[in-house]
Structure formats: C-alpha cells, structure tokens
Amino acid sequence: MAPKVLVSDKLSETAVQIFRDRGIEVDFDPSIGKDKDKLLSVIDQYDGLAIRSATKATEKIINAASNLKVIGRAGIGVDNIDRAAASKKGVIVMNTPFGNMITTAEHAIAMMFAVARQIPEASASTHAGKWEKSKFMGVELTGKTLGVIGAGNIGGIVCERALGLKMKVVAYDPFLSQERAEKLGVQKVDLDELLARADFITLHVPKTEQTSNILNAEAIAKMKPGVRVINCARGGLVDEVALAEALKSGHVAGAAFDVFEVEPATDSPLFNLPNVVCTPHLGAATTEAQENVAVQVAEQMSDYLLTGAVTNALNMPSVTAEEAKTMGPWLALAGHLGAFIGQMTSEPIKAINILYDGTVASMNLAALNCGVVAGIMKAGNPDVNMVSAPVIAEERGIKISTTNQNKSGVFDAYIKVTVVTQTRERSVAGTVFSDGKPRFIQIKGINVDAEIGRHMLYTTNNDVPGIIGVLGSTMGKNEVNIANFTLGRAAEGGQAIALLYVDAPVSDLVLADLQATGKFNQVSRLEFDVS
Structure with missing residues (x-):
C-alpha cells in the first residue's frame, strides 16, 4: 500500500x-x-x-x-x-x-545597506514630497568591521558577501574551527572582542537556551558606540527593550530586524524609532x-x-539513501540484538553498552545505536521505534555508551550489546554473513551460529546428554516444526544453551512441558521482526 x-x-x-x-x-x-x-x-x-x-x-x-x-x-x-x-x-x-540559505543571507546584507543609508526613511520622506538630503547622512560599508554571531551555513554566506564588499569580518561561533575561519577569510574572536570591535553586528544562530538574549543589556553596553545591529535569524536573540533604550540614547546608531520575540509582531519596543528598519520575517521570502x-x-x-533514508532530521541521526541500502542488514541486526536482550531482561536496565568491531565500526553508529535501543525498548512497548526509543531511555535514566575497535576476532565485523541491571549483566553478539542475513554469534559468552527467525525458543541447561532428544520430542509432540537448531556450551559439562528457530509461536504448553522435564534452567520464547 x-x-x-x-x-x-x-x-x-x-x-x-x-x-x-x-x-x-x-x-x-x-x-x-x-x-x-x-x-x-x-x-x-x-x-x-x-x-x-x-x-x-x-x-x-x-x-x-x-x-x-x-x-x-x-x-x-x-x-x-x-x-x-x-x-x-x-x-x-x-x-x-539549506533551501533558503542564499535568500536569508541576502536579506541580511540588504538590511545592512538599508540601515547604513537609512533607505526606508529616505524613501518615505521622498514619497511625501520632501527633499531632505542633509537629514539622511549615511555611512559606507567599505572598510567597516562586521561582527557575525554564528558562522554556520547562512552566517558563512554573509561572511563571504561582506568580504566581497571590502568589509573586515570577525566571527563569534563556538563551533567554528580555525581552519574553517581561515577558509572563510574571517578572524575568529570571542563575543566580547566582537562587541568591542564591530561597526555592524549580524546574528545567524538558532534560538536556544545558550543564545536566548545573547545581546542583552550587558552585551549592548559593551558594543562600540555607533554600532548598527541586524537580526534576520530568530526573534528573542536580542533584548528588544534594552536595544530600544540604546537606540534612544544614541549608543546604537541603528537596527534592522526581520524577526521579533513575539510574532506576528503587532507591537515592539523597536517600532517607530528613527533609523530602525523592520520587515515581517521576509528572510526566506523569495520565489x-x-x-x-x-x-x-x-x-x-x-x-x-x-x-528509509533520513535527511535533515532534528530528532534522529541522518541516514543517506546509500547508507540505508548498505546498512540495512546491520540495522536489522542491531534491532535483533536489542530485541533478544529486551525480551530476556525483566529488571530495570541501568546501562546499555554497545561494542562495534571491524568494518561496522566505520558505519553510522548513531543510527545503529538507535536500532539497538529501539529493539530493547520494544519488549515493553511494541510501538517504540528508532525515534522514540532514545527519548524513553533518557527518561528512564538509562546510560548508553558506545565503543568501536578494529577487527579483533574471526569475523570481519560484529556488534556486541551488553545491558547492566541492578543484579547482573547480559550480553549478546551478532554479525551479518555474506548472504546479508544477520546471525547471533555469541550469547552469555558462549559461541553459537544461529540464524534469526520470527519465532524462536531459547533454553539454558547444564551440559548433559539427552537435551537434543528432549527438545526434539517436545516440539514434535506439540506439532511445532523446527527450521533451525543451534547449540553451544561454555565447556564440557558446563553451562549450555540452545536456540531453536521454529515455524510457529512457541505456546505456553510447550514451555510448561519443557520446564516439567527438569532438564532446563531457563526456557523462553522469543519473537523477532524479520519482515
């Protein structure tokens, strides 16, 4: 469909x-x-x-x-x-x-020109039949210092355009590397230095807890007298009341705002002040x-x-179409490993530790992590997926850690998942074979080679004769067909496990019959999404 x-x-x-x-x-x-x-x-x-x-x-x-x-x-x-x-x-x-980067950057440059030359006020005056040449004395941009707060996608374009206008550009951005700054041709500075040096200041950051009112009264007081402030990013980055006071005092010579703390902006402390240019959030408004x-x-x-390709998602790691294709079996394996542990763990989980070994360690681990966590969480909530699972894990205080390492075993790559509860640790490892099918390769430290099916039976027992016969006869008596049968043991006479891939769900009657034999320490049915 x-x-x-x-x-x-x-x-x-x-x-x-x-x-x-x-x-x-x-x-x-x-x-x-x-x-x-x-x-x-x-x-x-x-x-x-x-x-x-x-x-x-x-x-x-x-x-x-x-x-x-x-x-x-x-x-x-x-x-x-x-x-x-x-x-x-x-x-x-x-x-x-990325679709409106150029448009928004151009609007910021246009607003900078408008406030530098008081174009809106001069236009209104001329339309009114006045000819007030001496009233609208502007300033050149050439040779002036532009302070760019936020040198990401849009801010970077503004830097390039400003350099083309022969401006000097300083940038404040905690995530701006020195190499990137040099490539842009700008000087990386801290915020206080930017405020002290800039003739024009333009903002290009999202509104977060860290950036909200980044230009408050204290910051505005540190600005160079006669500065002009442009905001075409987000409302709430500038304290509009404090800026209005600075405009009235003359400390700030002008401002150009496309965004406001409250939108639609029907009222603002900046409205009706001289040399303040306001537009109704037009940053991206081009055809x-x-x-x-x-x-x-x-x-x-x-x-x-x-x-399944994920691009520009805000609440999940991005996965390219190519990654979705090549990582498909590994994402499935991640989910199966999580599902195994999730179904086997009844205690509250304190931590999830994920080890990536070999070629898988170079894949999109953030997405694979989401697959593991989703598999674990689905045991308690079938509606959980790769988006919601990390949120639920965080709410429950579960710590998630990731380790990657170069090939250290017989497999080219594998994933090992360990969960930590109050009383124990439980681990399972798996790989993807050349046929593209995920396999379990280790459970509780015991090596196995188990194909993963929709319906499975897992048992643990002491390594004694007759276990295969008991499992086979019990399945036969209950008319459950075995598709694949895997055994493993820690050592002769030690702990052993069996994993059966069967054609139909394992019933409560089958579990009861197996428990009644007294041969097994644990008997569990497992279900996996292998669609």
Whole structure:
C-alpha cells in the first residue's frame, strides 16, 4: 500500500508533483493548516505531513496521528512543531535548512545597506514630497568591521558577501574551527572582542537556551558606540527593550530586524524609532527559496517513506539513501540484538553498552545505536521505534555508551550489546554473513551460529546428554516444526544453551512441558521482526 501524505500549507505544485511521481498518494489542501479541528479529524489517515508555518503540529495533533511517521517543514524554523511530542510518538521531524540559505543571507546584507543609508526613511520622506538630503547622512560599508554571531551555513554566506564588499569580518561561533575561519577569510574572536570591535553586528544562530538574549543589556553596553545591529535569524536573540533604550540614547546608531520575540509582531519596543528598519520575517521570502524548500521537503519525505533514508532530521541521526541500502542488514541486526536482550531482561536496565568491531565500526553508529535501543525498548512497548526509543531511555535514566575497535576476532565485523541491571549483566553478539542475513554469534559468552527467525525458543541447561532428544520430542509432540537448531556450551559439562528457530509461536504448553522435564534452567520464547 502506497504511503499517504497531507500537504496542509501552501507548497508549490512542483513539490506536490514530486510526491505523485514517486508513487506517494498526496492530498494537497492548504486550508487544513489553518483549521486545527479539521486537521485533528483527518491526521490519522496520513503517513506524512508536509507543512510551512501556518500548520501547528501540536501535541494533540501528533497524538491523534496514529499512522504518522514523518513531519516535513519546508523551511528552517520548527517552532510550530512540538518536537518532544513527535519524538515520544516516534515521528521524525525534518526541516530544510539549506533551501533558503542564499535568500536569508541576502536579506541580511540588504538590511545592512538599508540601515547604513537609512533607505526606508529616505524613501518615505521622498514619497511625501520632501527633499531632505542633509537629514539622511549615511555611512559606507567599505572598510567597516562586521561582527557575525554564528558562522554556520547562512552566517558563512554573509561572511563571504561582506568580504566581497571590502568589509573586515570577525566571527563569534563556538563551533567554528580555525581552519574553517581561515577558509572563510574571517578572524575568529570571542563575543566580547566582537562587541568591542564591530561597526555592524549580524546574528545567524538558532534560538536556544545558550543564545536566548545573547545581546542583552550587558552585551549592548559593551558594543562600540555607533554600532548598527541586524537580526534576520530568530526573534528573542536580542533584548528588544534594552536595544530600544540604546537606540534612544544614541549608543546604537541603528537596527534592522526581520524577526521579533513575539510574532506576528503587532507591537515592539523597536517600532517607530528613527533609523530602525523592520520587515515581517521576509528572510526566506523569495520565489526561488520557497520553491527550493518545498522541493527539498518533498524529496526528503519521499526518500524516508520509500527507502528509509533520513535527511535533515532534528530528532534522529541522518541516514543517506546509500547508507540505508548498505546498512540495512546491520540495522536489522542491531534491532535483533536489542530485541533478544529486551525480551530476556525483566529488571530495570541501568546501562546499555554497545561494542562495534571491524568494518561496522566505520558505519553510522548513531543510527545503529538507535536500532539497538529501539529493539530493547520494544519488549515493553511494541510501538517504540528508532525515534522514540532514545527519548524513553533518557527518561528512564538509562546510560548508553558506545565503543568501536578494529577487527579483533574471526569475523570481519560484529556488534556486541551488553545491558547492566541492578543484579547482573547480559550480553549478546551478532554479525551479518555474506548472504546479508544477520546471525547471533555469541550469547552469555558462549559461541553459537544461529540464524534469526520470527519465532524462536531459547533454553539454558547444564551440559548433559539427552537435551537434543528432549527438545526434539517436545516440539514434535506439540506439532511445532523446527527450521533451525543451534547449540553451544561454555565447556564440557558446563553451562549450555540452545536456540531453536521454529515455524510457529512457541505456546505456553510447550514451555510448561519443557520446564516439567527438569532438564532446563531457563526456557523462553522469543519473537523477532524479520519482515
């Protein structure tokens, strides 16, 4: 059955056609995004939801979306999506951070020109029939120092454009390497030095706990007198009240804002102040950018729904289409290892330790980790997936650690998962053979070679004669066909295990019959998703 997507905001017809061309059923109804009751009533019909800013994907909407797998935001900001609710529900949240980079960077440069030359006020004055040449004395950009707070994708483009304007550029960004700074041609500085040196300051960071009001009253006081501030990133990065006071005092010579702490901004301390340029969040408002982000979100959502490729997800590691293809068997193995331990562990788990050995250690370990944790968590909640499992693990205080190492055994690669509870540690290891099929290769430190099937039986016993006969006769008596039979032991006469791959679920009667023989220390049925 083809996946089904709802486009509830205004996206280009090109994007809608991409869904159709990829074989995805799509309903295009921009009116639904503004009608939360209608959206609530239909959302459970869809595997994907493609939106812009009008649709509010609230916790209530997400919880009602029983089939929803992915929400795609055509644009950068995801303030209209309850990401925590989506993660708990196992819904991937994607955005398109690259489609409007050029447009947003160009808007910041345009705003810098506008405030440097007081273009909006001069235009309004001229339209009013005045000719006030002496009133609108501006400043050149050439030779001035631009301070860029946040030198990521958009900030980096602004740096390049500013250098083309013959400006000197200093950048503050904790994640900016010296090599990247040199490649951009900018000087990396700390925030205080940027504030003291910059003639113009432009912000290009997301709003986080660390960046909220990064330009507060204290920071503004450290700025060079006559500075001009541009914000085309996110509202709330600048204390608007403090900036307004600095503008009134003349310490700050001008400001240009495209974003505000409260939007839509019908009132702001910055409104109606001289040499303050304001626009209604137009950073991405070009025909090219809107087309780009719409096409990108359609392609990303289609890739995920059809191939499992994850691009620009905010609550799950990205997995390229090529990775999804090559890692498929290893992701399946990760899930099976987790499922084995999850079904065998009844105590609260304190820690999950994952070892990657050999060629698998160079794969996308973040995604493989999610697969392991999801497999473990599914034992208690079948609705858990790779998105929601890490969230649940974190809520439960489970510590997850990862180790990778070069090939150290007989296999080219393997994964070993160990869980730690209050009373014990339990481990299982597996690999992927050349046929692409995952195998268990070690359980409780005992080497095995076990094919993984949908329905399995696991037993432990002391290594004594007759165990194979008891298992075979009990399965035969209960008309359970054995597809594969694997044995292993720690040492002669020591602890031994058996793993049977059978054609039907192991019944309570079979478990009881085996326990009644007195031959087994443990008897457990296991189920694996091998679809």
